[in-house]
Amino acid sequence: MNNETVSNGVPLAWELGLYGNRTGKEGIIGGYNVDSKGYRGAAYASCENFGQSIVLNFTSPNPGRSLYHLVLIGGKGSGTVEFLVKTVFDAALQAATVPGPRVYLGDAVTLVYVSNSTDLVNATPRYSFTGWANMTSVSMELVDNRTCRVNVPGQPAGTNLVYGVVATDILRDVLIANGSYNVKTSSLLSISLVRQTVTLGENITVTGNLTPANSGMPISLYFTSGNESETVVVYTLQDGSFTASYRPEVSGEWSVQARFFESDSVYGSITSELLVQVDDPSLFAVYSLYIAIEAGGSAAAAVVSIVFLRKWRGKAVEEEW
Known part of the structure; x- marks a missing residue:
């Protein structure tokens, strides 16, 4: 356009274009394009009722920075018009401090979340022990413009706590973050060997104790030697x-x-390793059965020889008589 008006180095909008008109055959300047679907013309109306919100969604067809003009044209009557130009669409809450892998009985938990791109107006945390069947809402501190923090009081062991943080930023986005954690008590597991040296063919026997005490808790014991394991x-x-x-x-x-x-x-919990020596049986133990059998056989043979000798001798005496 030849009649371009510039103020402080910024070109001003072409007035006729603010009413829906376009320049020339190509229509480069002016007109309405409020929903990324092309030129709508002067007959376009965004709302008809008092108090109704107007949402204009526009995506620039050109890369890089662009200059836009927002013009509000009043109709009949008077009132206050609130408007918001939003150019950030990836606002989200990111966890800065969340529960660790283990939360113990009675431990308070601090939750800290940070807005990644916009300032926060408020934030409200909610948590539940019953899978959201019932929930508790508490106040959340805004540490700075983009950081919110809350302390959740300690809970009893066996608690599964689910929580959600709902925050509103200055662009009126509703930012939501969710999480959960379990509360448990610590355990102590100990074992000892009945014998530190056993002979092959005997049992390795282990006794142990689990604290806190309770019946029916499964304990896995690993017996390992080289490529052998059980x-x-x-x-x-x-x-x-x-x-x-x-x-x-x-x-x-x-x-x-x-x-x-x-x-x-x-x-x-897991214990440290204990070592036990499994020895081969002694030669005496290995051959004791054979020795016993051989000794038993020799004794039997000796008895038989004596009996026969006695019988033979007895017979000889009788023959001499």
């Missing part, structure tokens, strides 16, 4: 104690380790 699962008694045995088929040094994998209210 897993034995036993269950705790009411006092938390347990006993496990395994009979190895090869001699050498064996390691024993126990593990509790956790329950709904107790975190898992």
